[in-house]
Amino acid sequence: MSTYGPREWHPDERPLFPGSPSTPAHSTERRIAYFCVGSLVTVTAGLGNALVSANLFNLQGPLGAYFTEINWLPTAYVMTNASMNLLLVKFRQQFGLRAFTEFFMALYALLTVAHLFVGGLGSAIAVRAAHGIAGAAMSTLGLFYTLQAFDRPNRFRGIIASLGVAQLPLPIAYVFSSDLLRFGEWRGLYLFELGITVVAMACVFALKLPPGDRIKAFRPMDFLTFALFAPGVALLAVTLTFGRLLWWRDTAWIGVALAASIVLIVASFYVEHTRRNPLLNLRWMANGSICRLALGLVLVRIVLAEQSIGAVGMMRALGLNNDQLTTLFTVILLATVLGLIVAAATTNIQHLLAPQGIGLAIMSLGAFIASFANSLTRPEEMYLSQGMLGFGGAMFLGPLVVSLIGRVIAEPANLVSFAVLFSATQNMGSLVGSSLLGTFQVWREKYHSSILVEHLSALDPQVAARIARGGAAFGRALADPAGRAHQGLAALSAATAREANILAYNDVFLLIAAIAALHAAWVFGRAAWEKYVEPPALPAPIPQPDTRPEQVTD
Incomplete structure (x- = not known):
């Protein structure tokens, strides 16, 4: 050989x-x-x-x-x-x-x-x-x-x-x-x-x-594409991460990083578009069906970000840490294993949309159940909702990727394009999910906080009593009545902030439920269209790839 x-x-x-x-x-x-x-x-x-x-x-x-x-x-x-x-x-x-x-x-x-x-x-x-x-x-x-x-x-x-x-x-x-x-x-x-x-x-x-x-x-031109694409993706990752943490309009360098990432990625696409034998097949990636599959991969990463941004974020807002979350994530682990077993055992290669729709519906229901949380919610109350998200994620992702890989097998030259598309949607999709949900949570927290504070007045007897009870906890340490009142007001402010955060996390869960439900509706609609309006052709046998050496030209 x-x-x-x-x-x-x-x-x-x-x-x-x-x-x-x-x-x-x-x-x-x-x-x-x-x-x-x-x-x-x-x-x-x-x-x-x-x-x-x-x-x-x-x-x-x-x-x-x-x-x-x-x-x-x-x-x-x-x-x-x-x-x-x-x-x-x-x-x-x-x-x-x-x-x-x-x-x-x-x-x-x-x-x-x-x-x-x-x-x-x-x-x-x-x-x-x-x-x-x-x-x-x-x-x-x-x-x-x-x-x-x-x-x-x-x-x-x-x-x-x-x-x-x-x-x-x-x-x-x-x-x-x-x-x-x-x-x-x-x-x-x-x-x-x-x-x-x-x-x-x-x-x-x-x-x-x-x-x-x-x-x-x-x-040789592969390395030019990589030299443009890799730093562009890196800068985009930085923007998505720190835009939420440092806030989008408050830090100038985040805007500069975003602009530079767009220029670099577009430049890499231009290089690939003009090559005779491109590393990335942009025409294949821009195909409508491929774009829909890529969007599905991004959306599922956004939905699954609920576990790290939503559930974990809310538990930490309530004062819990990883020690108290061990059993919750054990449940998620077992549910995910069960989901992958069910998906691998029941999926039919000719009906890949059904498990996707079922998985999305389960994730939507799980997120909706989680949206009824309050300040007394503890990990035990989230076993069902988070287990459903883990199970549904395993049910959805595999069949979706199988449908995408089938298109690659038919066109082996697009293997690099598929690998980059899948890796980018999984990595960047997770960052988009964290950034989107984190930004939405902050925005809703400010909204709920303004509503709660608007109804707090020291002239209200219940508010005054709450401030007094909060200050009484410091009676042994503070003899000054004004100091105790200040501490009572601080305790009330902390409780208000906590309640506003919980309400904001409930809004995050509802947003995730809506995204998953709309995606599930689209998947089921697509399945009905293919079954009753435009029946798909039977899958062709897997072609044998052409393994002849390629001509090294650009």
């Missing part, structure tokens, strides 16, 4: 794309092993960022950072992770799966070790950015391993299962991270991740992926 070029494959073993593994028949025991390794690698890929995202408040002290500064850690990860598939797909195609696997597994382990030697915020941000690069490779590797566990007719179920497993790291982080922080603060989190990474690396080296084809993939 030549350095670059196809090899002869049995029809049932042929890789779907250059750079992907072949698919030989495996024994049942080996399929189970591939599934277990794939799940372990997938969880490992997302766990590092999940541990940071779940513990931003707790990491401020060890790293000596304010809250706005500590948000650079998850943002740095997204800044690099969202655009790396521009190069990683072609890296696999040109250098082969073995080099890809061994290099990025070793890199991920080294970067996890580097976290143990972080001494301040600056070095932590640098390590998190590098982790985003390796994490993008690990996510793909986990998918490849999981797919080996399924035969060709059921391979779409492997995609659903892998995407469901990819949703598990965040609830896992909430379940275990409190004990890890008590063990060793920042280093406790990454000692845990290092252990899992070492186990995953040992499993990957012991159970290798089947070989695939290699082709000469890189072209």
Whole structure:
């Protein structure tokens, strides 16, 4: 076999794309092993960022950072992770799966070790950015391993299962991270991740992926596109994160970053539009059906942001921390596992819209149930609503991506475009969700606060009695009546702010319920249209990809 070029494959073993593994028949025991390794690698890929995202408040002290500064850690990860598939797909195609696997597994382990030697915020941000690069490779590797566990007719179920497993790291982080922080603060989190990474690396080296084809993939202009697109996406991620935290119109550099990101991304698209063999197929990405699928991916990330922005934010507004949320996220974890099992077992490749609509309807109902919270609500009252969101998310995401991958299999040249589209919608969709919901919550909190304060008057006997009771709590420490009255007024103000926040979070839950309900209505409407008005053609058999070396021209 030549350095670059196809090899002869049995029809049932042929890789779907250059750079992907072949698919030989495996024994049942080996399929189970591939599934277990794939799940372990997938969880490992997302766990590092999940541990940071779940513990931003707790990491401020060890790293000596304010809250706005500590948000650079998850943002740095997204800044690099969202655009790396521009190069990683072609890296696999040109250098082969073995080099890809061994290099990025070793890199991920080294970067996890580097976290143990972080001494301040600056070095932590640098390590998190590098982790985003390796994490993008690990996510793909986990998918490849999981797919080996399924035969060709059921391979779409492997995609659903892998995407469901990819949703598990965040609830896992909430379940275990409190004990890890008590063990060793920042280093406790990454000692845990290092252990899992070492186990995953040992499993990957012991159970290798089947070989695939290699082709000469890189072209010189690819690197120009990446040099424009990657910083553009990075600046957009910074804008989405800090626009909400520093407020959109109060900080000049946020506007500058947004303008620069638009210029860079548009410039990268222009370069791709003028190439004979583009890295990104903009015409394919601008297709109406692809745009609808991409919008669906973004919307589901917005809805799932409810768990981190809505549920967790409200619990923290009520004075709870991660220790009190362990059982809640255990419920979410179990519900998500149940959702991916149901989706993988019941989804029909010819009817992919049904599980999407059902998943969205369940998420809408869960968010609506959560909207009845009050200041006495505790995690126990949110088990049902948050469990429904986890279950519905697993039901929705897999079938949606399967429908998108089907279009890529039919046109293998669009593999890079698909990888970038999926990565960008997942990463940037999460930031859009956090930014949108966080901004909406602040806006509604100000509204509710103004309404509540408007009805508070010291001339009202009930208000006066409330101030007096609040001040009486300080009677032993303050002999001055005026001082006690001041403390009573401060206690009343804090209670008013808390109630305004709870009302605002209820509005956030209602917004999420409305988004999911409208999306579900559209999906069911689309399914009815295809069934009764415009029946779709039966799926064509999976074509065999053309693995002939491409001409290196631009």
